[in-house]
């Protein structure tokens with residue numbers, strides 16, 4: 001039986017138009033069993049913990065060169081090498097595909113990253129020790145014009161060799177206080193699908209349809225898509241009518257097609273859940289259905305993130321040893337109200353970014369037989385999500401994510417992100433993500449690589465050869481050619497050169513040490529964590545259903561894909577063969593049947609017969625309800641070929657486009673020699689049965 005008496009989660013938080021404090025401070029916390037959208041009141045003793053506009057936490061004290069200088073010299077006054085030069089020497093392109101994991105492993109990582117943090121750049125930049133936000137106070141700002149120029153410079157000029165720094169807190173009004181300030185993240189820190197549901201109560205209002213608990217969506221060519229904005233400036237448009245999706249959920253949603261694809265899948269999943277809950281509980285209100293569907297969706301996301309994705313990323317054994325996951329089907333109840341959920345600056349702005357190494361420059365569009373039918377060049381589609389609305393492209397890209405390998409975790413990076421990031425149509429080059437990441441490390445004054453090594457139990461390197469404990473001689477040589485002293489090596493750079501131990505995660509020891517600390521707190525600091533019992537949690541039987549969710553089933557349920565390998569993060573191989581979607585475990589939602597209509601006591605219990613919706617989710621529903629057909633991008637409809645307004649799509653590549661991906665073949669050398677870890681018990685068992 002469910003505990004009764006909660007109120008529905010609708011309340012306001014205090015958000016002054018002129019923010020003087022970092023974070024959002026709720027005026028009161030309502031008695032509700034649902035999490036808020038901005039993360040407030042998750043921790044009842046510290047209701048502002050985890051809210052947007054809060055500081056990144058630091059594992060180690062900041063390490064700014066000095067209060068006034070440009071971050072082009074180290075804390076010891078020695079000049080630092082130009083970030084773009086470091087990037088080109090340390091992170092050249094040398095494409096090695098990963099032998100075990102699919103591109104979906106990389107892509108899901110970005111979903112997790114965006115859920116947890118986002119540097120807040122415009123206008124406001126830093127947070128003083130007294131929690132004062134140094135931002136809009138005029139005396140602290142140089143001028144908005146300068147900021148604009150800097151933004152332009154930052155966006156377009158990273159390609160040239162004379163790289164300037166990124167916007168720093170010095171620009172933003174923290175001058176003279178560099179050593180004591182922290183940067184700010186503008187999204188809530190909990191792993192709660194805030195990328196889908198938005199960051200506060202105000203933005204979620206724009207995303208919800210307010211009917212049947214659903215999120216807004218539209219049908220286009222028989223596909224459920226996010227509502228597009230016709231005149232949004234956040235996207236690049238080659239054709240005038242290219243869609244651009246709402247930034248009400250997360251401003252980065254349009255950044256690359258595969259990111260948009262997974263976010264769309266999560267919106268479809270919400271609506272699929274909402275439709276089913278409504279069927280089971282016709283008396284539930286819109287609010288009740290919305291909150292329960294959201295809760296299930298987040299539970300599934302947390303399960304997939306921690307039980308499928310995280311063990312690949314940081315190593316299964318480590319995930320168990322560090323109490324990030326449990327070999328248990330029941331509740332875990334490890335919530336610790338004393339631990340704040342803040343994201344570590346060293347995590348978001350160094351360690352977690354390491355996985356940019358896994359990005360592939362070309363996205364495969366794959367048919368149901370797992371043949372690659374086309375490829376799309378990544379830099380043709382930055383901030384151009386319209387590719388997803390091309391006929392058949394959504395499903396083909398979705399299959400591609402689960403078929404194409406991610407790139408191997410090593411210092412090498414695809415030039416699509418080190419030369420062509422955010423390349424605009426007609427331009428031959430774009431920006432350099434790795435140079436940006438190095439500059440970001442400097443701007444944020446992150447503790448040095450050597451200091452973090454010591455924090456993580458490695459000895460301080462006095463000479464470059466002391467790095468030999470975790471790095472190859474060749475990589476040490478590269479560092480020595482660029483840096484004057486071991487203490488000058490930035491965390492971003494040093495950590496990325498550490499050897500990755502096969503079977504023990506996808507990063508070296510220093511980054512793993514940071515990642516494991518972050519993922520521990522992200523879990524135990526969340527009162528609404530899906531494995532917690534209590535009024536806000538799932539019943540034991542429901543939890544066991546949630547634990548059946550998987551990345552593969554998520555894709556099956558929300559695309560037209562008919563078959564999937566059971567472990568979508570793992571490449572197709574003889575022990576992970578493509579099977580009918582019907583054979584994959586699914587969450588039995590009948591456990592959410594509320595015959596007495598007691599779960600949502602404040603619900604208006606009248607059964608409403610809503611007007612036919614113009615939106616729908618599942619394939620079945622798509623046939624039943626009227627559909628709003630949207631115009632297609634006629635002239636841009638041929639992916640990878642030149643058309644009236646297509647971008648330049650080809651550059652000479654040494655890599656041939658693979659033609660087929662024969663999953664049915666039994667010999668797979670890469671799998672035989674791979675260094676993969678033991679498979680997840682739950683998943684592999686369910687598959688083999």
Ligand code: HEM
Nearest residue numbers: 106109110113117118119256348352353355356359436440
């Ligand atoms: C095609 C894929 C990706 C692209 C194009 C991309 C691009 C970017 C860009 C442009 C930034 C902001 C850089 C700055 O201004 O400092 C960023 C930040 C970041 N990226 Fe990625 N990224 C991708 C995938 C990933 C993946 C796979 C991960 C991790 C698994 C990741 C983790 C992060 C993190 C943690 C940040 C900083 C977040 C924050 O602001 O707190 N990214 N990325």
